[in-house]
Amino acid sequence: LNLSGNGLSNAAVKEITSACITHPKLQHLDLSNNILITRTGGQSLLSLVQRNQRIVELNCQQTLVTEYFEKRIDRVLEHNISRAAPLAVKSTTPRSHRDTSSSSSAVVAQQSSSSSSSSSTSGQHHHHS
Numbered sequence: 766l767n768l769s770g771n772g773l774s775n776a777a778v779k780e781i782t783s784a785c786i787t788h789p790k791l792q793h794l795d796l797s798n799n800i801l802i803t804r805t806g807g808q809s810l811l812s813l814v815q816r817n818q819r820i821v822e823l824n825c826q827q828t829l830v831t832e833y834f835e836k837r838i839d840r841v842l843e844h845n846i847s848r849a850a851p852l853a854v855k856s857t858t859p860r861s862h863r864d865t866s867s868s869s870s871a872v873v874a875q876q877s878s879s880s881s882s883s884s885s886t887s888g889q890h891h892h893h894s
Contacts, residue, residue: 766785766791766793766794766795767795768781768794768795768796768799769795769796769797769798769799769824770797770798770799771799772799772801773796773799773801773802774799774801774802774806775801775802775803775805775806775809778796778802778805778806778809778810779806779809781796782809782810782812782813785813785817785820786812786813786816786817787817788817788819789819790819791817791819791820792819792820792821792822792849793820793821793822793823794813794820794822794823794824795823795824796810796823796824796825796828797824797825797826797827797828798826798827798828799827799828800827800828800829801829802825802828802829802830803828803829803830803831804829804830804831804833804834806825806828806830807825807830807831807833807834807835807838808834810823810825810830810834810838811834811837811838811841814838814841814842814845815841818844818845818848818849819845819849820842820845821842821845821846821849822842823838823842825838
């Protein structure tokens with residue numbers, strides 16, 4: 766879910782996190798470039814990634830979330846990623862490793878149709894670049 770650069774405040778983050786806590790498919794949340802999000806928003810985001818362990822990526826760059834909360838959020842995300850790994854949704858592994866989780870025919874077709882590795886996320890959930 767990309768909400769980058771929307772002028773979101775801590776109040777908006779609180780609403781977003783309460784809506785996303787039980788979301789069954791959300792894995793990526795981008796709140797970058799929202800400079801009104803501060804430490805208070807960081808607390809809400811930490812609670813979100815702790816409670817919804819499907820979330821494996823949260824971008825809060827260019828916000829005022831404190832380093833303290835960023836580090837705690839990162840630790841929880843690492844835990845969430847390690848839990849998701851057996852389900853082949855580990856989005857932070859190198860592309861070559863992720864490709865092995867898709868069907869081998871799709872990988873072969875991709876490799877033969879394009880020499881660029883930037884399109885090698887076929888069959889995967891959206892990848893944050």
